[in-house]
Amino acid sequence: MIEMKHVHKQFDRLQALENVNLSIQKGSIYGLIGSNGAGKTTLIKLLAGIYRQDQGDILVDGTPVYENISLKQKIFYIPDQPFVFSHYTTTQMAYFYKSCYPSWSEERFEKLAQLFEVHLKKKIQTFSKGWQRQIAFILALSANPEILILDEPLDGLDPVVREKVKNLLIHDVAQREMTILISSHNLREIEDICDHIGIIHKGTLILEKELDELKSDIHKVQVAYRDSVPNKLIKTLKPLHSEKRGSVSLFIVRGEEDLIAKQIRETNPVIFDLLPLTLEEIFIYEMGDIGYAIKNVLV
């Protein structure tokens, strides 16, 4: 269980994070979404124990992270641009991590290296960016961390590798109850693996939700009537959003699917469709004005 309580962080005169509250359940995959400069990396580095907050608490299982070695031995952080010591090969880097992480598994490392077909004796910095990222994943997963913190991890990976990595992550979460914090400036990139989403904007966490809950709770309704839409219906549905395209009306409605369908059928529409929303649409409708302001983040 990861918690951030009233966390503030300032860089010289720039307020990077303001009163951030966040909690991540064990074994969940938490997606942190935000535009560039929103504070994602700052939040992540605070969680990884690299930065120290100015105010507030950052706790993992109830204890602070900063300079807490036994805790940090369970956390692995992969930065947005993977970095290794210069002239180090994958094997050398593995030795180094092995000396730092007691949970390191040599067996796992060899397996993963085989799976990704990595040349272990080649200097890591001579690999392409995509390969360096894969090696970072191999090293991270070999350390068997309980918490994996990933800053924009899927950038620069081709679709095949991307799937491979996602599967591995999900596998570890399922098997060992690993907790993952994953950040992205693109909701679509991570919506298929996350079960929780937090949206950060200008240093504050503006929304934190469980995805399933979100998806089951909100619907897109398309209806058409011979005459006009009955007023009674609009009153009962209380749509978050409505628009009209020719004779077809479109509503975004909150509530239980069956109940909504029943209520609409009672009014005998000519056309009736009940569609799921994309995550992106959900956020835009959920957040109203702010949603539109950060629309580009969600795409």
Added chain:
Amino acid sequence: MPSKMSWFNKEMIRHIARSSGWISIVYFLGLLFILPIAMLMMYSNEHFPDYEGHNFLFQLNFEFQLGLLVIVPVILAVFLFRFLHVKQASDLMHSLPLKREKIFHHYVLTGMVFLIAPVVVITLIIMILHSILDFGRLFTLEDLFHWAGTTTVIALILYTASVMIAMVTGISAVHAILSYIFLFFPFGFVLLLFNNLKILFYGFPSDFFLDQQLEKMSPITYAATLNGRGFHWNDAALFLIISVVFYAAALLIYKKRKVEQASEAIAFPKLRSVFKYGVTFCTMILGGTYFSGVSDHNLAWTIFGYVIGTIFGYFIAEMVLQKTWRVFGRVKGLAVYAAIVIVLVLGVKTLGIYDNRLPDVADIRSVQLTNDPRLYLNHSEKDEDYNRMKPMKEKANIAAVQRMHRQILADRNLKHRKHEPLTDFYIHYELKNGSSLTREYSVNERLYDDFFKPIYESEEYKLAAKSIFKVKENKIKTINISAYGPLNKKLLLSDPEEIKEALSALRKDMLAESYQDSVYYHDRGSMIEIFMGDGQVVDAGEFNPGYHHFSKWLKKKNLLNRAAVTAEDFSHALIVKVDLANKGDMDPSKKELESKEGSLVIRDKRQMGQVLDQASASVDKEYKVIFYYKIDDSYEIMSFDEDHAPDFVKKHFLNR
């Protein structure tokens, strides 16, 4: 399973070795060429210098040794702590489950091993050379350990200082530069500050303060003088203690340091203004000192120097902090700084508390007046300091010194001509209320002859100032009297009875000496040195022609000819009278004098003796005399004035 992880992390040390180990290797190779290989070359050429002393190992290629010693520790610290200054490396290192203490100790201690290992290996190599080849004449094994110890101690203090600086900054280049600034800082800053206080305050005794082994204030200047002098163990202990302090301070700062400050010039925001105004202040006083020096203390140029220094320093500091050169819009801080400095300086100058302070005679307990800045302080490591002037307590002398001081203050705006000979006077009062006052003035001594005369001629002054009255007769080993001039005459008195008589005669002469004579005969005659039993050499002044008691005693002992140049040493002498109003005649050459008409040649021993006893070494006298030695075509030019001219000389020139 944290208990399984040992404190000692082999992989981390391996990483440190991979990134910075090459410096150790380069250091080793450098020392190898500078010392053992150079020694082998000497051996194979059979070119052994005649060397006695304990410093051979430092003197061998000292410039290169010094270069390595000053550069290697700082470069090593720069490369070791590069990870703090590169954002990504810093993030990686601090995301790992490693406590900062652990990271710090691993890095700093591994670095120390890198620094010391080459010295140890070189020491072993030299030991082997020493045992199989014939180097015993040049140095002993003790000298070798001394060399190794000194080199290590200095390398350690430079290294730990640079490690501490690494924690304060976030840019490697700034780290290197700041390290050297920091290491030079105590020396340079004190030097600059005192020189500037001298400009600001009339009479500030900067030389008095600056004369106190300033080179010890910086390990770099200390290292630079290593070939010339021994290294004391208490210095080594002090350096080691400071190294430990630096080490501890570095760790403390590291723990407080924020990782996000990588790539900032100064990693602590609060330190930035200290840095900015510190740099501004230092360049300001540097500019002032430089322009004051090159313009010969011209006030306008000095102020120009201060202004230029301030502007330069301020903008350079801003450039470093902002990491851009386009900082010229940020002048607010500069304006505030300038305003504060101007107000402070004007305030201090108008109040003139320092400049005009002159204690009342009634408040003074004792006073010292001397030309030598060292003379106040007893910093001689020996027990007795014969050169130090003792305080004078007599009312008359206190009043006379205070009167002279008052006159110097009154003359403060007097313009000195160019090339006017200036003498430094140091005045030190102990006041009855327990405080003291020290002032230093650079003045033309001749202007204060009337003030100084009664002081000089007082018995108390002579007993207080002249070392000959302070030596204890029974502790003297020998008295050496060496005559000035080309003959290298030397008399050595070692018989206790003779020493006693000579000392008593000299003391009588010195007590009787008038101020005029001391000025007139300055630099004439023979130098007196007293060698004490404990090895100290005391400069006991000069035996000049005015010292009748002593010359009588020497004559009686038939030693005069060995202690002083006498008429017997000359074949003849040539006397010329010159016109002092004519500038060219002030200090003429031998040729010029010989070509003058109306000169007087004397060959009579008695006459030559008479002239020799009346001659002064200074050039501003109207009669010039060339003494021609009997040997070697040597000669000496002296001069004397109308008052000292013998009658036969006056008679000769009367008719011209």
